[in-house]
């Protein structure tokens with residue numbers, strides 16, 4: 223019998239993948255967690271019905287949510303990751319030679335457990351000397367730090383349920399305060415085709431708090447529409463200007479891709495500059 227898993231990207235659109243085996247299906251304290259082995263994309267992590275990551279295309283998202291800020295900050299040393307319990311973002315942050323410490327704050331320890339069990343290429347980061355994994359509420363964690371981090375990466379789920387607070391201007395203000403005087407924030411800000419309202423919320427909220435706000439794009443095949451956006455809020459450094467390029471074995475990111483990611487199609491420009 224053929225088994226398929228589907229994400230309803232909208233009520234009228236779904237992405238279906240043929241499943242070899244269901245590896246885990248549980249209700250955690252926070253969400254429905256599912257890991258399936260798929261034919262095309264390898265192991266896939268799904269939270270509350272939304273595909274979070276797959277073994278085959280994870281590199282695009284994880285490199286792009288980290289390397290743009292890491293390489294446009296002149297000397298990023300201490301990085302905080304909110305969410306991202308699968309470990310992929312952490313793996314990319316600690317690869318960077320100037321980073322001396324990366325702290326991952328994930329609310330749901332079952333996501334970390336699923337990563338350990340089924341995503342060894344992501345969770346390998348948990349045991350690295352530069353890495354610290356904290357199971358806690360990221361919103362509270364950020365509120366308890368002042369002038370502390372060079373970069374904060376918000377690797378959140380979609381803004382539904384508790385994660386909606388990670389898209390609020392009050393949260394961006396706490397992040398601003400937790401960053402050092404030349405710090406940078408990066409968030410995943412969803413699809414310009416299907417989630418314009420989320421871009422409005424993230425880009426608009428960050429712009430209220432940070433002097434410099436920019437959006438960039440990457441192609442993630444398993445996310446809604448395949449075209450994904452990230453938003454950077456920066457106190458000083460322009461995220462488009464590359465300040466350091468360590469020689470790392472990236473699969474998607476490169477200095478050329480860094481530059482190109484900020485070249486926005488007109489329909490995307492219109493979302494973030496509605497009056498112009």
Ligand code: AG3
Nearest residue numbers: 272273274275306310378379
């Ligand atoms: N976090 C963002 C995933 C959002 C995908 N949305 C969806 N499929 N509807 C990914 C976590 C990876 N570390």
